[in-house]
Amino acid sequence: MSLIKYQIFSTVMMLKSFTKAACQLGLTQSAVSHAVSSLEHDLGFALINRDRSGITVTREGRILLPSINAVLQMDKNVHQEASAILGIKKGVVTVGVFNSISRHLLPKIIHEMDQRYPLVQVRLYEGNYETIEQRLTRG
Structure with a gap:
């Protein structure tokens, strides 16, 4: 599992749209959909329900989302602390x-x-x- 998949999933959930997430992340809608599907495959369960009316988060996705967001925040913190150590x-x-x-x-x-x-x-x-x-x- 990679941080980029986490970032994509988090962005999709925040914007409630694969298309809007793709636009914000500078990716194609297909790439966003593929990344979420790949993350779901890695985890072994669905994170998002997809149907004609849109998308909703699954129970499992709702449970994991706070942890995924925490991992993403910790990654940002590590990069900022490393920069601070270097005086940048x-x-x-x-x-x-x-x-x-x-x-x-x-x-x-x-x-x-x-x-x-x-x-x-x-x-x-x-x-x-x-x-x-x-x-x-x-x-």
Whole structure:
């Protein structure tokens, strides 16, 4: 099992769509579907129910998702700690913001971040309170 399969599964579950996950990850929908199927094969059970109305997580997938998200977060932590040991200020900062804030305050803040920390990538997720809370709980 690989971290990329975990990342793909986590993204599919977060976005509730193979197509949207593919777009966000820069992959084809087919590659995303294949990676999830491969992970399911590795584990020996289905993680996602697929039907004409869309996708839903299986009981097993719901059980594993928090652990998978924790593994992905730990991987990010390891890379950031290694960079810190080397004295390199780089990494990814993920920010959940309300639409009104992202339009008015963030352009200036992001510009300042780019100037001070050019190796830090800022990922923005816009949404309402519920959407941001869901993304936070999923890591």
